[in-house]
Amino acid sequence: MAGQATVTDVHPLDDDELHALDAYWRAANYLSVGQLYLLDNPLLREPLRVEHLKPRLLGHWGTTPGLNFVYAHLNRMIRRRDRNVMYVIGPGHGGPGLLANSWLEGTYSEAYPAVGQDEEGMRRLFREFSFPGGMPSHVAAETPGSIHEGGELGYSLAHAYGAVLDNPDLLVACVIGDGEAETGPLATSWHINKFLNPATDGAVLPILHLNGYKIDNPAVLARIPREELDALLRGCGYVPYYVDGDEPATMHREMAATIDRIMGEIDVIQHSAREGELTGRPQWPVLVLRTPKGWTGPIEVDGMPIEDTWRSHQIPLAEVRENAGHREQLESWLRSYRPAELFDERGAPRPELVAQVPAGGRRMGANPHANGGLLLKPLRLPDFREYASEVKKPGSTMSEPTRVLGRWLRDVMRANDDHRNFRLFGPDETASNRLDAVYDGTAKQWLGELRGTDENLARDGRVIEMLSEHVCQGLLEGYLLTGRHGLLSCYEAFIHIVDSMFNQHAKWLKTSKGLDWRRPVASLNYLLTSHVWRQDHNGFSHQDPGFIDHVMNKKAEIIRVYLPPDTNTLLSVADHCLRSRDYVNVVVAGKNRTPEWLDADEAVLHCARGAGIWEWASSDAGREPDVVMACAGDAPTLEVLAATSILRERLPELAVRVVNIVDLMRLQPASEHPHGMTDAEFDALFTTDRPVLLAYHGYPWLIHRLTYRRRNHRNIHVRGYKEEGTTTTPFDMVVRNDMDRFRLVIDVLDRVPQLGVPAAGLRQDMVDTRTRHDAWTRAHGDDLPEVRDWVWQS
Template sequence: MSKVNQKAVQWLKKYLRYTDYIGAAQLYLKENFLLREKLKPENFKARILGHWGTVPGLNFIYASMNYLVSKHKCKMLFITGPGHGAPAVLANLFAEGTLDKFYKKYPVNLKGMGNIIKDFSWPHSPFPSHVTPTVPGSILEGGELGYSLSTAFGSVLDNPDLITAVAVGDGESESGPIATAWHSNKFLNPKTSGAVLPIVHINGYKISNPTLYGTMSDEELTHLFIGYGYEPLIVKGPNVEAKMLAATESAYKKIRAIQKKARSSKTPPLKPKWPVILLRTLKGWKGVRKYHGHAVEGSFHSHGIPIGHPNKDPDALKTINKWLKSYRINELVDEKGRPKKEVMQFVPKGNLRLGMNKHAIGGSQYKKLKIPRLSKYAVKVKKRGALQGSSMVEAGKLFRDIIGENKKNFRLLCPDELESNKLSAVFEKTNRAYMWPLSSTDEHMAPDGRVMEMLSEHTLQGWYQGYLLTGRHGVFVSYEAFTTIITSMVDQYAKFLKQAFRVPWRKPIASAIYLNSSLGWRQDHNGFSHQNPSFVSNVLQKHGKFCQIYYPPDINSMLVALKETITSQDKITVIVAGKRPLPQWLTLKEAEEQAKHGIAIWEWVGGKEAGKNPDVVLASAGDYLTQEALFAVKMCKDIVPELKIRYVNVSELTAIGLGDYCHDGVCQTENGVNKFFTKDKPVIFNYHGYVNDIEQILWPYTTSDRFSLHGYREEGSTTTPFDLKVINRVSCYHLAIDMVQQGAKHNKAVAKKKDKILRELRKHITRHQDYICEHGDDPTEVKELKW
């Protein structure tokens, strides 16, 4: 390792006393912040909140990065995996003066120190218990553990001048997302992207158990990380300060050597061995050693609040007083509470401060994408439903050209499903990114690829949010059933986004777009496991106010939805579209008009006159479900022409109840709902997913007794495409039966024929079941249904 400047070691020790004191004081004090008076019970907060165990180690890591940046003037972003260590991050942001830049309440003096100590986890303060978007320099809260490493890698993609240092907790390292994220090094091109410096903080304990890494030997950890493809640097005591500074310097030199080699040659080197620092410190380092007979420092007892009830327990007060005074804080500050010069000697200044890194405010780096004209990809609809085409195939062509026009700030992410989802047109312009050796039979793989494919939805989501939050654009493509794997992770991202809305200095970023295909309605040979539309349900339930759910019924609607979402900001959008050829219904102009509200009456379906005063309203959302709805209308026209039907197509769910952030709220009043669904006529709604989605949207604005909802009923198997619709009761036969039953209530002519028609329709269903059991395929009369 590199030689160490002893002045830097002495600075580091003093600086850590300063930040450790502020970190510890945040947990306890509401006044008497420099202990210049006798510590009393009334000096303590009524509710003592926070986590101590990880704080001193995080301070140590942050300080070491400070020294590196001050020495080399490099641009560095800092990500904290254990977000419950927020007191450490806040202590350092206060010390370096970043907090004062964003919040005038925190100048670097006694007043500012007192405010940050008191405000930590105080009701309605900017700084709750974790590293939220209110914290300058943050792009990850770190509450739900496991996402730090992948987010760090996402932040440096296409950011060649950026180094992201990421503190990965050893408890966090037991999570699945961290385990897969270590393979991110195999996708990082040192020629065109920045670097990640992972520091694994091994303090040995979680809430009440030892960590796996804490029980592993240095040799075992070394073999593990060599196997991942890294060069591990182990740092542990004694003289840990000098060793850490030497390790960070060595890691920095290795990073620059890899980048120099890659950027000076035509071909990037394969398998670059990026450094990783494995740092062993004590849990609750330099805090209380023992209390009431049990170890605190170096044990799980220091994880949260190590000593409780100091405002009630004299022994606790005495112990905490001794602990806080051990930092000798008044030796480190002047009379006004400002840190002395020697404390700040190697703290970066200006925009080099970790908290001031411009990439942490991704909106400041945001650039609009160049989007090709949609007319280039639009299908010409001369006769409704006559032309067949795949929405995903045409989407692939659009993505191909977006990548061609935006080579440094747009990526596609997909868990090994891009070609299965019919987006292979993108490989006419780009490849899959990969930096490890390949076989001659491998296709579309290259170091500079714009497609990120790895069979880990968690790693992809981490890359994605790191990429978006630092100002870039992308689309996450997945099988519909397996986007649910990252439901909780997306929920955490949505929480971050929601909080960021309230922070005035956070600027808008590109929306997160999830393109769900390979839908459950055509899972074909994949079976029941591939039927799960619940990702949409979760998004609507949790964050409907800034989410958009698109169900484009055809290619032109898909193109319009993609353009609208790709150019939007600060939203979470989900597009659900099948990959198989389906009938085409709308011209591009009609699709653009419908997209203004996300809902439209298609007069050409039931006829203009029938639509004015219908007996029944039929609605649908979803391409396969729209096909069934329109076939049901055609069926009814043939067998019961007296039935007057209005057809409503819903291409965006937020437009009928949750779209107040997105649109004019066309269906967010009772009158708005009635405009499309009439005031009193029965409504049959054929919905792609769980009908609960529609219930939660509609019921605030209308009564449930006139709505008959059809949707996914959790029925499935490896069966025929039409049988999936039959067993879930969304087939054209089931819709026709429902329309006849409901329409008979308002049309006497229909009522007279009702029983006979229903018997015939039910016979069709029975015959279908018999046929597929005998022949293993849908009957011709079903496969050749046309509008």
């Protein structure tokens, strides 16, 4: 950055610049209206006829002229200051505006060469918008310069802040619609400024766009007095600047001067911080822009007011094919922008418009941060085997898997410190999830007030904790989509809070994979711990493994779900996930002390297989098994092995095969998922006709959904979580859900035909032990000693 700027660094618009700026804005508005309505006749070279119009009018006008206005003025600022700027818009359906601007600046044609900057290209731009096989009505992965899926409201500001973390030269201008401002995630996101370090991070310019209405209701923040809005924004730590009006020339002059002042403030903050002169938390500027909804559109239609009302939200003239009056009004509206002054005979933008566009990568549609795979550097990952637990005999030692993982993540932080391209996010749970070893390598980033009792807080930390799952995921998404790496750690039950955010990111990844100009980005990695089977102390409210079910609805090429059974498999899975690209990886692992089953080399092989026979636990060597005991998850693995040990002791003649599943996707057919097993592989592992008892971490019916096509599906019996929870002991949780070792033994006795009468005594013992367990836990508040102290004996 150049030398220190001043807040008086304002360049008033002269008449020529005002004329050119307004012409650019008119061109963007014309192109936006054309996308909503026109199939043909893009330059209105002939009178508008029915055949020139789209049969279905889809899209939104109301927010678009305001978005175009901001884009034009950001272009001016970029050209004057040579700033690196991304544009994130929160209003849900501003697609026409962003496509119009990217076409004007040439980035649309670079991404889609068939849509050139000429009359035919303009016709294609219009035709493809909200048209079968064309472009979405909202900003999406297909939109050059975008990282934010505009279909759902609430996440724009978190994405913007995530983008500027560790990007000191980047400015993200984030337009927040007044409807979006009513959502919970956005309301929370105002407070991310408490985590932004002006010395090492970039800057976000929030632009609260008040145009008064949502679909057909007033917007809350647009209807409160300015002093109340001012108090709200200042209370969130911002300095508000206001631009308010509807007369274009006056608005252009005010907007240009205000953005100059704001950029001066940002420059002062960053310069002072980077020179070591700023020690407290800065108050960043926020721009409040108030414009009419549907600005420059029809004032009135059929005697009803349109501009500056909710009626301009979508299609102001909805009957242009059937109603000649509406058609004439549309033609007048389009011609009001004077297209002949804006585009030459070829249909290309005239030189004075082109002169408004920044050069090369400074164009917001071409900003490389908005195509983060272009900037992505592979992580330097320490060899996880060096952190692995020594396992001389299965089950002979115990450890806390996530605590060991934390030591590896600490060194991932250290190994990539010079790139500053890896962060850990979580809602107040890093230490609770036993990942606190990372604090030996970094701290939690925090620019708020510090007190003597605080621990692990610093201005330049690489961990961000905020008790909002929405904000944590939004920051991570913004960080990933601009070319970095990260991990979100969360209690399993509460990751549901971001179900919808996950949806949007998965859709983004699916779409971006089909765009040859989009480059792969680092995967979004979830570590879900404090899981259902060890939330016995917090109780029923904290017991829910259903996020896996939600994730499994998405496209197979995007989704991966891992259930490592012990510490070393967790390390192997984590290493794999941080190396991967363009996935959503869900890893569910415990934080409590659990037995260690596999050494490092065995863990690597097992994770590579995804699912496999544990021969050391099985008793079917050289013959067909009588029963397959399968498990997926750490608690199910423990119970299956304990049940197997009972069967080995009491029924030594029984041939038991133990199968452990790390990669849940392996259960799907190979035709449905890249990780899926062929039928031959599945049959070899699970047999074609023997009983299969599968203890699963989550809701049982998901396993049936994954395996219903398999030849032996009729013999697969699944035990898992069935909404039976409370504050109780760890083992009582599995008993309540019928996934305990004694219940599993009973299941074997009930499903292996030859065991019926001869095993009656064992069955009775299992029933009695469950009864004894119930009485013991209620008398002693702990598990039966034979359960609590059980160790695998080979």
